[in-house]
Amino acid sequence: MTKILEIKNLHVEVKGKEILKGINLTLDLGKINALMGPNGSGKSTLVNTVMGHPKYVVTKGKILFNGKDITKLSPDKRAKLGIFLSFQHPREISGVSVSKFLKTSEKELNPKFSFSEFKKNLKEKREILEISENMTERYLNVGFSGGEKKKNEILQMLILNPKLIILDETDSGLDIDSLKIIAKGVGEIMNKEKCILIITHYKRILEYIKPDKVFIMIKGKIVLEGGNKLAEELEKKGYGWIEKE
Amino acid sequence: METKLQKAYAMKNKEDLKFKSSEGLNEELVRKISKDKNEPEWMLKKRLDALRTFNEKPMPDWGPSLEGLNLSKIYYYMRPNAKNNARSWDEVPKDIKETFEKLGIPKAERKVLGGVGAQYESEVIYHNLKKDLEEKGVIFSDCDNGLKEHEEIFKKYFMTTCISPNLHKFAALHCAVWSGGTFIYVPKNVKVEIPLQAYFRMNSKKGGQFEHTLIIADEGSEIHYIEGCSAPQYTESSLHAGCVEIHVLKGARVRYSSIENWSKNTYNLNTKRAVVEEDGIIEWVNGNLGSHTTMLYPCSVLKGKNSKSDYIGIAYAGKGQYQDTGCKVYHLKEKTSSTVLSKGISVNGGVSSYRGLIKINPGAINSKSSVRCDGLMLDNKSKAMTFPSMDVHENQVEVSHEAAIGKVGEEDLFYLMSRGLPESEAIKLIVSGFIEPIIKALPLEYAVELNKLIELEIENSVC
């Protein structure tokens, strides 16, 4: 099996406070992974660190992507390698339309960028996600509902076509219809050349996007690793059960 | 990376002058300017009176510091060795012609303009208006000629009811040493469909430029006039103190657009004012990118009922720059309305401030004003400020004001960078979004140019 992401003994601080306390985690190509854990356990910290957020300081350990050490790369370079993070809280950028933004990033990521291809692709991907043309002409996330923001993240994912896809609570606060659409988008992109890491509190989305592996994080550490069944058990018993063990 | 346009801005020609005053200003020089131009006695008197006012008035003690401006070191009057008001570019000296070519002026003239004036140092060296406009009675010349040929109009309108020489120290200075500039008269009900443009270029070190723009749009007429300006960079300061006077008569409409891109050693102390009669409309589009220090507050005096002023302004302050700009509107009569949209960007220690005034007089019932001024700082070293004043003396009015000062945020940058944009591209995108409301309101050619200029400035300061 090919390892796409390897996180080795990762320690991360925010504003001088240690949040991640020695994370070891390996993701394989072609697999769907779930990361679960109580609020505040450090899941977003972990994935933001993988994406290269400057606020999260790696004090020990390293991150390898396809065998290459990326611990010190800037976020844009990581994106260029094929890492994508669907944000838990996407930012609102006034005055920049979704389509302009997508065009700008697609130009950065795709050396063979062609405008007509881009337009065609955008239309196709919009239709998969049931996003109107009107919405891609609106300013990026400005005045979007929670569901629209998440759909918009998935649209970016489909357009940019990354290798490692990280979804940070993309399902939170979605109604069942939106959830299905997002699952459809993820299903569309997934193949054996890609890898997904999905952060969620709920088993619900895992019924549509079936994980091969489930990781549980508590207080900045991965405390348990298991198969698909782990998510179900968790839903039934809650995190208290693990903490007791 | 230097682009073609930046090279054009920076281009320095060898000094080739018919006349160059000595440094500083005195009565003798003012008399010489007036004599060279063969002016009527009353204009000489006006200049001399203004010189006294200039000497008496104190320097402004509010706003940016003018300490670096040594008024006794400026060359106030420089006559290029070129024909005055040539009607063909072939008659313009080669190096000067090349400068304007690189700035894109003759090309724009051929493609999108109805007429062009080009000033170099103190004099207008090229002036031309399309035949059909001339036939409709439109007058487009420099002010030196305007005064010769239309003395009565000048007596009535030149620095009288619009900008008085007593307005402030630099209006007085301007009146004493003004030279060149633009005179436009649009006859009643004539609509000039394509814009007229003037371009003011300074070339010499420690130069002063004092071009005068006088526009009279007669009843029911329409005109769009564009001004561009630039100068190459020197270490010593230079001074630009122009005046723009616009008379919008009953039911007329004037759009005045300018992008000022003075070199970063220029003190740009400019005065622009429009007097708007009943049902008239003035539209200001004001871009300030260059200069060391700019103090510029285009002003609309809404004198007739139902008259209107729209202002769009954008200022960019980079390293060592202080842009102090804003719009003033006086609502004198009922049903007058004004809008102000201003965006300031500061980077690399630059300071950009919005300083504006809305004054509504008693009796100006059913008047409306809406002001929006925003500042964006691209880093921690830079500053953005707003000083909007509202002085409302009438109850039956609608006035709104919004201001927002912000910094390019780390979280926004991270979001954009996570999609593959390098930091500089991410900043550019955020800035382009910030100025989007302004770009949207501009005609296309303009929007493209302004966007380009700002992108270049950002590239130079953050890359």
Ligand SMILES: Nc1ncnc2c1ncn2[C@@H]1O[C@H](COP(=O)(O)OP(=O)(O)O)[C@@H](O)[C@H]1O
């Ligand atoms: N930008 C930040 N500034 C300060 N504290 C932070 C920041 N990001 C995360 N933290 C802290 O780190 C801990 C983990 O947060 P987070 O990674 O968001 O957890 P999760 O995503 O698992 O809910 C929390 O205690 C949170 O307060």
Ligand SMILES: [Mg+2]
């Ligand atoms: Mg989180």
